Amino acid sequence: xxxxxxxxAFRSALGTDRVFEDAATRALYASDETPHRVEPDAVLFPAxxxxxxxxARTAFEHRVALTPRxxxxxxxxxxxxxxxxxxxxxxxxxxxxxxxxxxxxxxVEPGVVTEDIDRLARTQGLFYPPDPGSGAYCRIxxxxxxxxxxxxxxxYGVTRDFVLGLRAVTGSGEEIRTGCRTTxxxxxxxxxxxxxxxxxTLALITEAxxxxxxxxxxxxxxxxxxxGNRDALAAVSRVMRQAVTPCALEFMDRRAIDAIRPTxxxxxxxxxxxxxxxVEADGAAADxxxxxxxxxxxxxxxxxxxxxxxxxxxxxxxxxxARKSLSHAVMRIAPLKINExxxxxxxxxxxxxxxxxHTAQAQRLPIVSFGHAGNGNLHVNLMxxxxxxxxxxxxxxxLEAILLRVLALGGTLSGEHGIxxxxxxxxxxxxxxxxxxxxxxxxxxxDPHGLLNPGKLFPDP
Amino acid sequence: xxxxxxxxAFRSALGTDRVFEDAATRALYASDETPHRVEPDAVLFPAxxxxxxxxARTAFEHRVALTPRxxxxxxxxxxxxxxxxxxxxxxxxxxxxxxxxxxxxxxVEPGVVTEDIDRLARTQGLFYPPDPGSGAYCRIxxxxxxxxxxxxxxxYGVTRDFVLGLRAVTGSGEEIRTGCRTTxxxxxxxxxxxxxxxxxTLALITEAxxxxxxxxxxxxxxxxxxxGNRDALAAVSRVMRQAVTPCALEFMDRRAIDAIRPTxxxxxxxxxxxxxxxVEADGAAADxxxxxxxxxxxxxxxxxxxxxxxxxxxxxxxxxxARKSLSHAVMRIAPLKINExxxxxxxxxxxxxxxxxHTAQAQRLPIVSFGHAGNGNLHVNLMxxxxxxxxxxxxxxxLEAILLRVLALGGTLSGEHGIxxxxxxxxxxxxxxxxxxxxxxxxxxxDPHGLLNPGKLFPDP
Numbered sequence: 001x002x003x004x005x006x007x008x009a010f011r012s013a014l015g016t017d018r019v020f021e022d023a024a025t026r027a028l029y030a031s032d033e034t035p036h037r038v039e040p041d042a043v044l045f046p047a048x049x050x051x052x053x054x055x056a057r058t059a060f061e062h063r064v065a066l067t068p069r070x071x072x073x074x075x076x077x078x079x080x081x082x083x084x085x086x087x088x089x090x091x092x093x094x095x096x097x098x099x100x101x102x103x104x105x106x107x108v109e110p111g112v113v114t115e116d117i118d119r120l121a122r123t124q125g126l127f128y129p130p131d132p133g134s135g136a137y138c139r140i141x142x143x144x145x146x147x148x149x150x151x152x153x154x155x156y157g158v159t160r161d162f163v164l165g166l167r168a169v170t171g172s173g174e175e176i177r178t179g180c181r182t183t184x185x186x187x188x189x190x191x192x193x194x195x196x197x198x199x200x201t202l203a204l205i206t207e208a209x210x211x212x213x214x215x216x217x218x219x220x221x222x223x224x225x226x227x228g229n230r231d232a233l234a235a236v237s238r239v240m241r242q243a244v245t246p247c248a249l250e251f252m253d254r255r256a257i258d259a260i261r262p263t264x265x266x267x268x269x270x271x272x273x274x275x276x277x278x279v280e281a282d283g284a285a286a287d288x289x290x291x292x293x294x295x296x297x298x299x300x301x302x303x304x305x306x307x308x309x310x311x312x313x314x315x316x317x318x319x320x321x322a323r324k325s326l327s328h329a330v331m332r333i334a335p336l337k338i339n340e341x342x343x344x345x346x347x348x349x350x351x352x353x354x355x356x357x358h359t360a361q362a363q364r365l366p367i368v369s370f371g372h373a374g375n376g377n378l379h380v381n382l383m384x385x386x387x388x389x390x391x392x393x394x395x396x397x398x399l400e401a402i403l404l405r406v407l408a409l410g411g412t413l414s415g416e417h418g419i420x421x422x423x424x425x426x427x428x429x430x431x432x433x434x435x436x437x438x439x440x441x442x443x444x445x446x447d448p449h450g451l452l453n454p455g456k457l458f459p460d461p
Numbered sequence: 462x463x464x465x466x467x468x469x470a471f472r473s474a475l476g477t478d479r480v481f482e483d484a485a486t487r488a489l490y491a492s493d494e495t496p497h498r499v500e501p502d503a504v505l506f507p508a509x510x511x512x513x514x515x516x517a518r519t520a521f522e523h524r525v526a527l528t529p530r531x532x533x534x535x536x537x538x539x540x541x542x543x544x545x546x547x548x549x550x551x552x553x554x555x556x557x558x559x560x561x562x563x564x565x566x567x568x569v570e571p572g573v574v575t576e577d578i579d580r581l582a583r584t585q586g587l588f589y590p591p592d593p594g595s596g597a598y599c600r601i602x603x604x605x606x607x608x609x610x611x612x613x614x615x616x617y618g619v620t621r622d623f624v625l626g627l628r629a630v631t632g633s634g635e636e637i638r639t640g641c642r643t644t645x646x647x648x649x650x651x652x653x654x655x656x657x658x659x660x661x662t663l664a665l666i667t668e669a670x671x672x673x674x675x676x677x678x679x680x681x682x683x684x685x686x687x688x689g690n691r692d693a694l695a696a697v698s699r700v701m702r703q704a705v706t707p708c709a710l711e712f713m714d715r716r717a718i719d720a721i722r723p724t725x726x727x728x729x730x731x732x733x734x735x736x737x738x739x740v741e742a743d744g745a746a747a748d749x750x751x752x753x754x755x756x757x758x759x760x761x762x763x764x765x766x767x768x769x770x771x772x773x774x775x776x777x778x779x780x781x782x783a784r785k786s787l788s789h790a791v792m793r794i795a796p797l798k799i800n801e802x803x804x805x806x807x808x809x810x811x812x813x814x815x816x817x818x819h820t821a822q823a824q825r826l827p828i829v830s831f832g833h834a835g836n837g838n839l840h841v842n843l844m845x846x847x848x849x850x851x852x853x854x855x856x857x858x859x860l861e862a863i864l865l866r867v868l869a870l871g872g873t874l875s876g877e878h879g880i881x882x883x884x885x886x887x888x889x890x891x892x893x894x895x896x897x898x899x900x901x902x903x904x905x906x907x908d909p910h911g912l913l914n915p916g917k918l919f920p921d922p
Binding site (some may be wrong): 100101102103104125129131135146149154155157160161163168170174175176177178180181182183184186187188189190191193194196197198213214216217237242243245262265284286287290336343344345346347372375376377399410411413414415416417418419423427430431432433434435438439441442443445446457 | 496554561562563564566582586607612614615617619620622624631632635636637638641642643644645647649650651652654657658659663674675676677678680698701703704705706717745747748751804806808823833835836838855871872873874875876877878880884888891892895896897899900902903904905906907920
């Protein structure tokens with residue numbers, strides 16, 4: 001629990017009405033999308049940069065660990081309270097501080113909901129490309145912490161590519177400002193991108209200047225069915241080898257298709273469908289037919305069962321809703337999913353998905369795969385019953401085999417979910433000891449007492 | 462000079478034939494594109510990652526400062542030998558280690574010429590977007606150090622946006638590997654982008670994995686003449702406010718136009734032309750007319766004198782050659798240029814260029830402005846006679862006023878040239894002391910003895 005002096009100091013920094021220590025609040029902030037629960041000692045709700053700076057100074061002085069939190073919608077424990085820590089919820093910091101359409105930028109506080117940024121931008125003919133599946137409720141601060149992405153990343157890039165500058169507070173309570181307000185700038189080291197994806201372990205971000213792009217005038221969707229995973233993924237490679245980059249290139253395996261059947265979105269698929277691609281192009285309405293023709297040509301190939309475009313808007317909406325629901329829909333298969341978002345080179349996808357299939361059979365586990373195939377980024381879900389000890393052992397064996405295969409193929413452990421608590425023990429398999437030590441040394445410069453989100457991202461030394 | 466023991470150690474690390482201490486070589490490597498000369502103690506020519514690691518360990522053991530160098534084509538003293546240092550030339554490390562068109566990547570050593578990467582990519586229908594003016598001879602290692610850019614950055618981004626991963630050697634001679642080979646990856650801190658733009662002060666980059674994009678099928682160029690700077694720059698704002706982002710949006714003021722007259726590229730401009738835009742669109746040939754029509758609509762406005770497209774290829778080649786020659790052509794105005802590459806928000810360009818004009822008149826100096834207006838990135842050249850002490854004082858006053866105005870407008874000191882030796886005294890005007898101290902602390906983690914490119918990027922403490 002908080003010491004009497006720390007409690008008083010936090011209350012004096014934020015006011016008594018934004019320091020919560022009651023059991024109900026602590027229980028409410030004990031979890032994220034992982035199955036774990038760790039109750040924080042308290043939950044703080046700062047309302048401004050100045051209050052974040054004040055609470056960080058207090059935490060520094062009293063050596064209180066802080067767990068920053070957006071919506072708690074992360075998959076890897078990034079917002080799971082570190083034991084003995086205080087949660088810093090950014091929910092009250094949801095102001096748009098500036099919207100400058102003529103210079104294609106917006107300045108936001110970390111508690112702004114991601115889709116609200118996109119919605120605001122579109123009022124002026126602009127858009128904010130990153131579109132994580134949780135976009136309707138996740139907060140931009142969490143997106144910045146984890147370098148979130150989504151389907152559109154294949155054409156437009158990830159959160160990191162849309163951050164021009166940041167205002168933040170270090171682990172010693174000091175304010176820093178990184179980057180700039182323009183699309184070019186090379187003054188000093190690039191601390192902006194160092195903070196993006198650092199999982200709240202380097203600084204508490206209090207303001208972000210985000211780059212916007214002109215909104216595409218129109219979108220067209222292709223739904224493409226194949227007789228097997230290899231056929232679909234070979235088509236993905238063909239798409240990425242030609243000139244028209246789609247704004248979404250999503251893959252679903254057979255189990256993922258089964259998981260969306262209750263939504264009705266799979267009703268009219270050919271019976272032999274074993275894999276599905278959702279392919280989207282965007283741009284000027286006059287240019288879409290050309291793009292779609294080029295994509296159709298690339299998608300044509302072995303195992304193609306059906307390729308359709310020109311859907312009614314409500315069909316497309318239902319298809320995307322089904323795709324976005326997958327992350328939760330798979331829970332019907334088993335009560336617990338072990339959820340990886342690995343990345344492999346696009347050309348390695350067919351072999352990798354074969355390996356997943358063999359691993360599923362060998363370990364007698366359902367493995368559901370879907371995701372952002374155009375980036376080589378698959379969501380691999382091992383569906384398990386946590387009460388079945390034998391199954392849990394097999395799941396662990398499967399998981400280790402999968403991650404080793406990812407690295408052997410030249411891939412990476414996480415494409416957009418981050419490391420958090422869940423994957424940190426695997427990090428030394430990807431990052432060599434010297435580089436990892438350097439990252440830890442950098443961490444100490446930002447956070448000398450290790451108070452910011454301890455126990456995340458790095459393996460125990 | 463090198464100590465006897467350090468000399469022996471470098472010779473043993475690289476072989477005697479790649480350690481040069483003769484006067485001619487030292488003189489040859491004493492300068493870059495700044496007017497300064499500092500002779501290094503020696504010049505080393507490593508041929509592999511292993512040799513770079515060996516020389517860095519030697520330098521660490523004997524406390525020898527190192528100045529990394531590509532082609533020496535930088536503008537800010539980044540490759541100017543630090544006093545008492547040894548130059549590490551990457552000219553012998555010019556292998557393409559891997560070219561994987563299907564995964565849209567190339568792995569190169571730092572001595573590869575930038576345009577050669579683009580040329581290689583195009584053999585497989587891909588391209589490498591960053592296109593600095595020195596692309597025909599600069600080395601990718603220098604581009605990585607300075608985060609180089611060029612005209613295409615307005616649509617495609619800067620060097621930083623095309624680096625997936627790096628292999629490098631720290632100031633203590635240790636190998637690090639950063640990033641990954643895929644377009645997504647969030648495992649660990651983003652040391653890749655921290656190294657890009659760090660001016661060789663954090664590590665010696667020995668390999669870079671670069672992202673490629675599908676090459677645009679065709680390009681179309683507009684040449685647009687205006688009666689004044691404000692008219693041309695208002696048109697730039699209009700272009701950046703609509704949906705078609707050009708792949709170049711270059712501005713030249715009257716003095717820049719005068720500077721290219723000897724090439725013949727300005728022969729057919731209307732007599733009243735005071736400012737010129739070069740606007741380029743790229744993409745599918747079938748889509749270019751639509752893009753050009755949208756750009757023409759945006760470019761139409763006050764002060765428009767002439768707008769032409771559909772040039773013969775040789776006219777466009779001559780126009781671009783003239784544009785790229787500007788950096789040297791302005792030297793006809795006066796023997797020394799003080800060359801800034803400041804950035805301001807696009808909507809501030811008209812006021813900023815007015816301010817430059819007033820400053821030029823007040824300080825009785827020719828100031829030539831041109832550059833990447835779509836990014837708000839102008840090359841501002843104060844043309845001076847170094848022997849004229851009074852003029853040099855006025856130039857200094859003008860420079861300080863210009864940089865202060867840039868910062869007051871929400872801009873940044875450098876868009877693509879970097880800081881080097883030339884601008885470091887101005888850095889504290891842009892970066893606050895806490896953030897600057899943090900950058901210095903990060904530097905010490907990579908380079909504990911301060912041996913990598915000392916005296917660059919940071920102001921003296």
